[in-house]
Amino acid sequence: MPKISHERKAERRAEIVAGARRCFAREGYEGATVARLEAEIGLSRGAIFNYFESKADLFLAVVEQTSLEYTEIWLDRGFRALLDEIVRADADWLAVQLEAIRRFRTDNEFKRRAQEQDRRLAETRPDRMERLRAQGLRDDVPLETVGIFLGIVANGLALRVTVADPLPDLDELFELVQTGVAPRRPR
Amino acid sequence: MPKISHERKAERRAEIVAGARRCFAREGYEGATVARLEAEIGLSRGAIFNYFESKADLFLAVVEQTSLEYTEIWLDRGFRALLDEIVRADADWLAVQLEAIRRFRTDNEFKRRAQEQDRRLAETRPDRMERLRAQGLRDDVPLETVGIFLGIVANGLALRVTVADPLPDLDELFELVQTGVAPRRPR
Structure with missing residues (x-):
């Protein structure tokens, strides 16, 4: 087997996650069969499951990647930018x-893997809190x-996007949030 | 067939909705078969579907009832009480x-019925806005x-309850929300 560089591996893993996201979005978890995942990702099941142990593992990797992307926007570009992205x-x-x-609540494999993911995420938590602190919030x-x-607020807005309820003016929404979290003026 | 009073009908409808909620909560939408709904509600399918046209119709009635209950708590007892209930x-x-x-996004019967429900709810909207205005919010x-x-905020907190993430101190959460929506002091 040819050796693949660490970089090339990371790239390929990212391609698989991106293709899987498109497939899950369109078909749902059940509907995203291995054959459909292969077609959307453009790789054989052998190649895909070389990177991920199971469909559940792949799904959770897509969930984690989505969460990381939004967290990065929030901490890098601020909460207003996050609202725009949502x-x-x-x-x-x-x-x-x-x-x-x-499924996370009722399926044991999902539950176990989600807990592993939570533990991994917890390790990077101090860094996230530090970056949040740097945004100058009330103390x-x-x-x-x-x-x-x-x-x-971010998740509640995402839920609203999903049920296609009318969206608020984001400047007005941000004004309410910002008033809530800004440092308090002395009385 | 014996005549049933309007009041008795409303009571029975409420019993069906309450039993269906327990059944859907435990089994999921797919898992809540008509036989399981009958067992949990304690009525025959004939009796149940005398009040509701279909399982989708019954499910949407449970969703609507839940939403009405929470809206009533919010408008009657205030947002802090709503957080407690959530x-x-x-x-x-x-x-x-x-x-x-x-399913609401992909199933046409669901979509159509949800739109009907939205239209019904829209009629009571002016009253809800009036009661919200009476809570003394910023203008x-x-x-x-x-x-x-x-x-x-309410839906985002509910989502957090559902994924079993650690919950915030509700007094602190309410303080942030309240600061955001309270009338502004003159600068």
Whole structure:
């Protein structure tokens, strides 16, 4: 077997994740058969499952990648930029992620893998909190809660995109959020 | 057939909705077969489908009832009370509702019925906005956006309950929300 460089491996893994996201978004988790995943990704099952142990593993990698992309936008470009990205998100993929939540609650393989993922993510948490702190938020409420609040708003907006309810004016929405999290002026 | 009073009919309809909610929460939409719905509700399919045209119709009635209950808590007892109720909600039922969002997007009967429901709900909207206005919110941002913001926070928190992520301190969360929507002091 030819040797593939570390870089080439990472690229290929990213291609697989991107193709799988398109396939899951269109077909749903159940509908995304291995044959459809092969067709969309453009690689054989042998090649795909060289990188991922199972379809569940691949699905969770797509969920994790999506979450990382949005977290990076938030921490790098700010919460207003995140709101813009959310309303431009692929609602089909959002809906498939929501559909899968029930599977995370009831399917043991999903549950176990999601917990592993949570543990991995927890390692990078101090760095994320540090970057959040640098955004100049109020400090009379624990930063942890401010972060959870902003995450709740982001996820609530994503849910709204998914059910196709009318979207708010994002400047107005941001004004409400920003007032909530900005440092308090002395009384 | 014996005549049933209007009141008795409303009671029976409510019993069916409550039993169906338990069944859908436990089994999921697909898993809630007519036989399982009969067993949980304690009525025959004839009796159940005398009140609802189809399983989709029954499911949407449960979704609508849930939404009405939470809206009533919000408008009657305030947003802080709503947060309390959300963290006490049945996460299994929340997960089944999220799972069904994809069906709303892809299944034409679901789509059509959901649109009918939206139209019915729209009729009661002026009353809801009036009751929201009475809660004394800031008026430099349109009340519509303030309402959407609060709904986004409620749904984002519900999503968090469903995925079993650690919950924030609700007093701290409410403090952030409240700062965001309270009338602005003059500068």
